[in-house]
Amino acid sequence: MNQFWVIPFLLLNTAFPDAEHSPPELNTSFMVISDPHYYDPALGVSGNAFERYLKYNGKLVRESKELMQEAVQAILSSGVEMVLIPGDLTKDGALKSHLRFAEHLHALDKQGIKVFVVPGNHDVNSGRARSYKGDSILKAAQAGAGKFAEIYGPYGYDKAIFRDSNSLSYITEPVEGLWIIGLDACIYPDSNTAGYSLTGGAFQKETLRWLETNLLSEEAAQKTKVVLMHHGILEHFDSQSRHFDEYLVHEYRKLSRQLARMGIKIVFTGHFHANDISLQRWRDGSFLFDIETGSLLTYPCPLRKITIGGDSMIIETQHIQSIPSLEKGLQEYAREAVKEGTAHVAERTMIRFKLNSEDAGHIANQMGDLLAGHCAGDEIARDPALNLDGVSIWGRIMVLFRKKLARGLVTDLPPADNQLTIHLQSGRYY
Numbered sequence: 001m002n003q004f005w006v007i008p009f010l011l012l013n014t015a016f017p018d019a020e021h022s023p024p025e026l027n028t029s030f031m032v033i034s035d036p037h038y039y040d041p042a043l044g045v046s047g048n049a050f051e052r053y054l055k056y057n058g059k060l061v062r063e064s065k066e067l068m069q070e071a072v073q074a075i076l077s078s079g080v081e082m083v084l085i086p087g088d089l090t091k092d093g094a095l096k097s098h099l100r101f102a103e104h105l106h107a108l109d110k111q112g113i114k115v116f117v118v119p120g121n122h123d124v125n126s127g128r129a130r131s132y133k134g135d136s137i138l139k140a141a142q143a144g145a146g147k148f149a150e151i152y153g154p155y156g157y158d159k160a161i162f163r164d165s166n167s168l169s170y171i172t173e174p175v176e177g178l179w180i181i182g183l184d185a186c187i188y189p190d191s192n193t194a195g196y197s198l199t200g201g202a203f204q205k206e207t208l209r210w211l212e213t214n215l216l217s218e219e220a221a222q223k224t225k226v227v228l229m230h231h232g233i234l235e236h237f238d239s240q241s242r243h244f245d246e247y248l249v250h251e252y253r254k255l256s257r258q259l260a261r262m263g264i265k266i267v268f269t270g271h272f273h274a275n276d277i278s279l280q281r282w283r284d285g286s287f288l289f290d291i292e293t294g295s296l297l298t299y300p301c302p303l304r305k306i307t308i309g310g311d312s313m314i315i316e317t318q319h320i321q322s323i324p325s326l327e328k329g330l331q332e333y334a335r336e337a338v339k340e341g342t343a344h345v346a347e348r349t350m351i352r353f354k355l356n357s358e359d360a361g362h363i364a365n366q367m368g369d370l371l372a373g374h375c376a377g378d379e380i381a382r383d384p385a386l387n388l389d390g391v392s393i394w395g396r397i398m399v400l401f402r403k404k405l406a407r408g409l410v411t412d413l414p415p416a417d418n419q420l421t422i423h424l425q426s427g428r429y430y
Contacts, residue, residue: 023177023221023222023223023224024177024222024224025310025311026177026178026224026309026310027308027309027310028081028082028175028178028307029078029079029080029081029082029305029306029307029308030080030081030082030083030084030305030306031074031075031078031080031082031083031084031303031304031305031306032083032084032085032086032268032291032303032304032306033071033075033083033085033293033296033303033304034085034086034087034088034269034270034271034292034293034294034295034296035086035087035088035120035270035271035273035294035295035296035297035298036064036067036068036071036085036088036089036090036101036295036297037059037061037064037088037089037090037122037295037296037297038064038065038068038089038090038097038100038101038104039061039062039064039065039090039091039094039097040065040094040096040097040099040100041062041065042096043094043096043097043130043131043132043140044131044132044133045062045132046132047132047133047134047135047136048134048135049132049133049134049135049136049137050062050132053132053137055340055341055344056344056345056348057337057341058298058337058338058340058341058342059273059295059297059298059337059341060297060298060301060333060334060337061091063297063323063325063326064091064296064297065100066323066324066325067296067320067323068101068104068296069104069323070320070322071296071320072104072107072108074318074320075108075303076108076111076113078305080113080305081113081114081174081175082113082114082115082174082175082180083105083108083114083115083116084116084117084180084226084228084268085115085116085117085118085228086118086120086229086230086268086269086270087117087118087119087120087121087122087123087186087229087230087270087271088121088122088123088230088270088271088295089101089119089120089122089123089152090122090123091122092122092126092128092129092130092142093122093123093124093125093126093128093142093197094129094130094131094140094142094143095129095140095141095142095143095147096140097129098123098143098147098148098151099151102151102152102155105117105152105154105155106154109154109155114159116155116156116172116180116228117152117155117182118156118168118182118183118184118228118229118230119148119168119184119186119230120186120230120270120271121186121187121188121197121198121199121200121230122197123143123148124143124144124145124148124168124186124188124197125142125143125144125145125188125189125190125195125197126142126188126196126197127142127189127194127195127196127197128196128197129141129142145168145188148168149168156170156180156182159172159174160172162210162214164206164207164210164211165210166204166206166207166210167183167184167185167203167207168182168184168186169181169183169184169207169210170182171214173223177222177223177224178223178224178226178308179220179223179225179226180226180228181215181225181227181228181264182228182229183207183211183227183229184229184230185201185202185203185229185230185231185249185250186198186201186230186231187200187201187202198246199246199247200231200245200246200247200248200249200250201230201231201246201248201249201250202249202250202251203250203255208258211262212262215262215263216262220262220263221263224424225262225263225264225265226266226267226268227259227264227266227267227268228267228268229249229267229268229269230269230271231247231248231249231269231271232247232248232249232252232269232271232272232290232292233248233249233252233255233259233267233269233288233290234248234256234267234278234279234280234288234290235248235252235278236272236274236276236278236290236292237276237405238404238405239404239405243405244272247271247272256280256290257282259288260280260282260286260287260288261286264288265287265288265289265424265427266289266291266313266422266424267288267289267290267291268291268293269291269292269293270292270293270294270295271292272292273294273295273298273375274292274294274374274375274377275292275293275294275300275304275317275375275376275417275418276292276374276377276417277289277290277291277292277315277415277420278290278292279415279427279429281427287427289415289422289427291304291315294376294377296320297334298334298337298338298375299331299334299337299338299372299375299376300319300331300334300335300375300376301320301330301331301334302317302318302319302376303317303318303320304316304318305317305318308424311423311424311425312421312422312423312424313421313422313424314420314421315418315419315420315421315422316418316419317417317418317419319331338368338371338372338375339365339368339369339371339372340368341368342364342367342368342371342372343361343364343365343367344364346360346363346364346367346368347360347361347364350363350364350395350398353398354394355392355394355395355398356395359391359392362390362391362395363386363388363395363398363399366386366387367386367406370385370386370406370410373410376418377412377416377417377418378412378416378417378418379410379411379412380410380412381410381411381412382410383410385403385406385407385410386399386406415429
């Protein structure tokens, strides 16, 4: 992720009457990890070319294997029944990385923990699968849609009760009374067509018809339904649709309303690499929570544990604290990577708009710090958001145009992002 100005979206915490027909109560638990961007080390983790890639990135790609190993151990010791992963399983969809990542999922599966995945914009026919050797960047074999479904067959597709023939979307019932609805809104070229997958996402009309057919049935009305998708379905900060629309599914306002009318109340997303929860309510009493989980290899390397008991969904966030190559200082190392990656991108952008390098560096370093705070969620307010002492008039003008977004990085509006209890019938939370 190379964006660096965001503001969470404010919504109301108002109680509404329970639905006339409620699905049976559940008792289950699962973990959510997102955007692991797994990278097979055999593709190269040293040399000038790889270091140049990391400079503007902010993700701990070199450490992705270790981070996933730690995540597997955390999941195994958590006592959960399932794991949900809302996309960007790999760095740019290299076939080798998919195969290696699936081995980690197998380690969970053989211990009786069910795993469910959907693709992200980096996973299928991305056009950017690469290996690195010295100063050279080389093309690597990538996975197409068919291969993705084959590799991850045990992790959603083979267990589906409904499959969409036009996308990698599916519906499965891992626990009686609970439907996991994996939705694929990624835009990637056909296997035989040259091109690149897009950062943004949109649903095909056929996929929406398939979804409506299955969710408006009598059977669906008797289920608790949870959606798993990569792109955001609600804005997570003010003006996201204007400045960062590629992190929201196309026509998200219309689609969020449609999902709510189909009985969807909870959607787990990723993509933006930040821990944030958004809520939208409508006048008819329906509501929708978009629970966005930060990237496993972006500060603060989060995992979410979700416990459903009766009418309550409890959301708890934990973080990976160490890996073998960094037994101490992982959190500081990860935070610095986000700060530096963001600062490099921001500084380069401002210099391109003719800001002097001193002012650009001063502002960019602060933006890196603010983004790191946003990634962690539950941001701590501070005013002013940026210290502009000594900055030139042109620098102040540039900041003025983004002042509202910069403030958002230190303005966390309800609901809370990391620890939250939601009442599934009313949408009340605490």
